Amino acid sequence: MDMTQFNSSTSNSLIDKIKENGLCTGCGLCAAVAPVGAITIQLNASGYLRPMVHQPLSGETEQQIKAACPALVIKHAPQVSGQHPLWGPLQSVRTAYSSDAEIRRQGSSGGVISALADYLISSGKVDFVAQVATSTHDPLANELQISRSREDVIRAAGSRYAPSAPLQSLRALLDSGQRFAFVGKPCDVAALRQYARINPQVDRQVPYMLSFMCAGVPSIKGTHEVIRKLSSSPEKVVSFRYRGDGWPGMTRAVQADGQVFEMDYNSSWGTILNKHLQFRCKICPDGTGEFADVVCADAWYGKDGYPDFTERDGRSLLLARTAAGEALVREVMQREVIVASDLAVEEIAKMQPYQVDRKRMVLGRVIATRLARGVAPHYSRLGLVKASLAAKPVVWLKSAWGTWRRAKGEAQ
Numbered sequence: 001m002d003m004t005q006f007n008s009s010t011s012n013s014l015i016d017k018i019k020e021n022g023l024c025t026g027c028g029l030c031a032a033v034a035p036v037g038a039i040t041i042q043l044n045a046s047g048y049l050r051p052m053v054h055q056p057l058s059g060e061t062e063q064q065i066k067a068a069c070p071a072l073v074i075k076h077a078p079q080v081s082g083q084h085p086l087w088g089p090l091q092s093v094r095t096a097y098s099s100d101a102e103i104r105r106q107g108s109s110g111g112v113i114s115a116l117a118d119y120l121i122s123s124g125k126v127d128f129v130a131q132v133a134t135s136t137h138d139p140l141a142n143e144l145q146i147s148r149s150r151e152d153v154i155r156a157a158g159s160r161y162a163p164s165a166p167l168q169s170l171r172a173l174l175d176s177g178q179r180f181a182f183v184g185k186p187c188d189v190a191a192l193r194q195y196a197r198i199n200p201q202v203d204r205q206v207p208y209m210l211s212f213m214c215a216g217v218p219s220i221k222g223t224h225e226v227i228r229k230l231s232s233s234p235e236k237v238v239s240f241r242y243r244g245d246g247w248p249g250m251t252r253a254v255q256a257d258g259q260v261f262e263m264d265y266n267s268s269w270g271t272i273l274n275k276h277l278q279f280r281c282k283i284c285p286d287g288t289g290e291f292a293d294v295v296c297a298d299a300w301y302g303k304d305g306y307p308d309f310t311e312r313d314g315r316s317l318l319l320a321r322t323a324a325g326e327a328l329v330r331e332v333m334q335r336e337v338i339v340a341s342d343l344a345v346e347e348i349a350k351m352q353p354y355q356v357d358r359k360r361m362v363l364g365r366v367i368a369t370r371l372a373r374g375v376a377p378h379y380s381r382l383g384l385v386k387a388s389l390a391a392k393p394v395v396w397l398k399s400a401w402g403t404w405r406r407a408k409g410e411a412q
């Protein structure tokens with residue numbers, strides 16, 4: 001991004017420009033680096049989490065935001081190794097599932113993220129795991145949960161296809177002086193990794209960053225639409241889950257009167273939620289968690305060349321991206337916390353065809369955004385040129401054109 005456009009005298013205009021141009025991911029990092037109360041994270045009218053600035057920010061705060069905010073920059077460190085043109089830094093590729101049957105069932109796919117989180121706590125490698133769970137006061141909202149037990153981890157298991165801002169409490173987590181693992185979306189982890197470059201406290205206190213592949217964050221309005229499609233209404237729902245409790249598991253809403261409504265994953269994600277993605281997710285260069293130590297995804301089985309969503313026992317795709325991540329994976333395999341099998345890197349594309357397309361298209365999309373809006377995030381060392389060269393030129397141009405038209409129209 002051209003930073004000169006953001007060299008304003010107050011940070012209000014920095015944050016406002018990010019929001020106006022639809023570049024905010026909603027991770028919450030800006031609230032954590034600003035003085036307490038200066039920025040809060042709130043749902044906007046479109047149903048996305050966005051920062052609200054309440055007082056002018058210092059130049060120092062602004063510099064920190066510019067260095068780490070994923071709306072402005074997504075950039076690997078120069079020393080990052082093992083870059084695969086599609087899948088980013090890789091130490092190993094496996095499929096796996098938790099050997100704890102309950103964790104495997106409650107997890108989104110094979111429950112591997114939860115198995116790792118549980119192991120990190122029970123082995124004392126961390127004091128807690130910072131992860132997103134359903135809010136304790138609103139069954140449709142997400143909030144950061146400090147997990148210190150297997151029960152906590154199981155409560156947070158499963159994907160929630162709605163906005164989350166897990167980094168907004170980062171300052172308090174670091175101020176605790178404790179060591180913790182962080183679980184977040186790829187953009188949350190990229191923000192934290194980039195912030196670690198300017199705040200050494202992060203590397204001292206966060207030995208593990210875990211993530212999952214992500215196709216984008218839907219507005220909370222997507223969840224409301226799912227509930228209405230189920231012939232219920234958001235006000236009546238007391239418990240809601242998007243999936244998990246099986247693989248992929250059903251989307252399930254429970255009302256106060258005990259009525260239960262269900263919809264399969266293909267219908268909820270594939271026909272409703274994925275129509276509500278925020279603009280920034282459509283120009284995301286990192287749907288696969290390249291900045292994490294360990295990443296999980298659905299290790300879908302194939303049918304007729306497409307992922308097959310037939311209910312089965314869960315299985316995660318498991319990528320170790322750093323030496324620390326690989327050491328952790330080997331340790332949990334040895335201790336039989338997970339059951340894992342090696343996988344050829346070429347197999348990932350069959351399980352995650354959408355992520356292949358995204359990586360190949362994103363350079364065109366981000367150029368289109370810059371042309372349409374005059375600003376775009378700065379992406380670097382992500383292998384985007386190489387990925388683009390593998391795309392069919394006509395498809396690449398059509399995708400860029402589609403983004404240009406969208407960028408002219410919607411902001412979010």
Ligand SMILES: Cc1cc2nc3c(=O)[nH]c(=O)nc-3n(C[C@H](O)[C@H](O)[C@H](O)COP(=O)(O)OP(=O)(O)OC[C@H]3O[C@@H](n4cnc5c(N)ncnc54)[C@H](O)[C@@H]3O)c2cc1C
Nearest residue numbers: 107108109110111112113114132158160164214215297298
């Ligand atoms: C918005 C979104 C988009 C996704 N897109 C894809 C995709 O394109 N391809 C794919 O294979 N997988 C995708 N997933 C992830 C996938 O659904 C599984 O989470 C992944 O397979 C890991 O499964 P698991 O059983 O190992 O994880 P689990 O053991 O179930 O752990 C899931 C972890 O994710 C965390 N989490 C859940 N929701 C959120 C959230 N909104 N924000 C931050 N953290 C959260 C939980 O705290 C938990 O720690 C997406 C998930 C989300 C939330």
